[in-house]
Amino acid sequence: MAETISNLSRKEQVIRMAAELFKEKGYSAASMRDLAQKLGIEAASLYSHIKSKEEILRTLCFDMAADFRASLLEVEKKNVSAREKLRLGIIGHVKVMARDLTASAVFMNEHRHLSQPYLRDFLLLRINYINRFKTIIEEGVSSGDFKKDIDTKLAVMTLFSSLNWMPAWFSPDSTIEPEKLGEQLSDMLINGLKQKV
Amino acid sequence: MAETISNLSRKEQVIRMAAELFKEKGYSAASMRDLAQKLGIEAASLYSHIKSKEEILRTLCFDMAADFRASLLEVEKKNVSAREKLRLGIIGHVKVMARDLTASAVFMNEHRHLSQPYLRDFLLLRINYINRFKTIIEEGVSSGDFKKDIDTKLAVMTLFSSLNWMPAWFSPDSTIEPEKLGEQLSDMLINGLKQKV
């Protein structure tokens, strides 16, 4: 139906603008009137397109979550070493983020404003994703790819901390491509800063 | 004066509670009535102790900033290699955070809600701090401590991303001491995950 298509299109426009606003001011500080103004309409008109403010946040968070999940699934299927899996996983994660830096920033910083039960669901997805990276690292420790004395929990938290702040400082008009950036990041985490002797 | 001391004491109590609330719900979503309730008083009573909601945020952010600055200054004074300076700088940073994880979380995630000109001042302090770490890394590259082909900007951003998310996942009742944690973090960043061959 034509109506659905055009509705989606306008709805997506609203959601995209909302993402920018949420990133800029934070979810709570961003008002529906702010959002409306950015779109050149009245606040009440927004409700022709969305059910509530939180529905927008939900859409942003869960759509990103699905993308991350899909990316990791692709990597897990491959029959390669743990070190290579980690490398590909990191690159995949960076690429997903780079595809929509604005939504990524909201995904990371604003998800806590989801209400129950959505918050619970979201956190479950997240912990699952993180644990699957942890498994990869543990595989690497067993196989001898990685050092035996590392704290895998600390390692995986460090990994995600590094990855997740990317939207905050990576500028979209940067010359570096996401693929290359992911490569450098994974190199830094795996090999460290130190010069080999 | 006795009045000043007891005033400070109660004021600090208010600020500490506010820090917890800001961390939990975010600055914007945390209302003065929420804060009052946590203290068992009326919202208006808060204004016997503080001038405004933002004054609390300002205190939290700038006090933390001063602590970070002092810690780094101590490290810079030492006459050691760049690698050692980076190690000590990281450990110092972690220790400052660990001293007040709640305030650290607010410092990191809520500073953007400062209004001008405080926001500008804060960001200047922050960029200065980061740049001084960057200088240490650049020294390390020159001296051969670190690899020549690393992107120092990326390296320093990765470093801070890792460090700064600590308050989010480090639990205060963890068995690991801040010193040890800083040690492990610096080891991971400098040496990487990879097993030496």
Next chain:
DNA sequence: TTCTTCCACTAACAGTTGTTAGTTTTGTCG
């Protein structure tokens, strides 16, 4: 006792919040 300081209170303000109900404009298709 009286003075002073701290710390709480009640009452109220002007502005903002997300959202609703009902209506009208706009553009497309038959």
Next chain:
DNA sequence: CGACAAAACTAACAACTGTTAGTGGAAGAA
């Protein structure tokens, strides 16, 4: 043209926002 749906509008709601003014009680010092 007329029909229909998309997308905008106006008006209003109840609740909540940070904050001020003015007041009163409690505790310690003079």
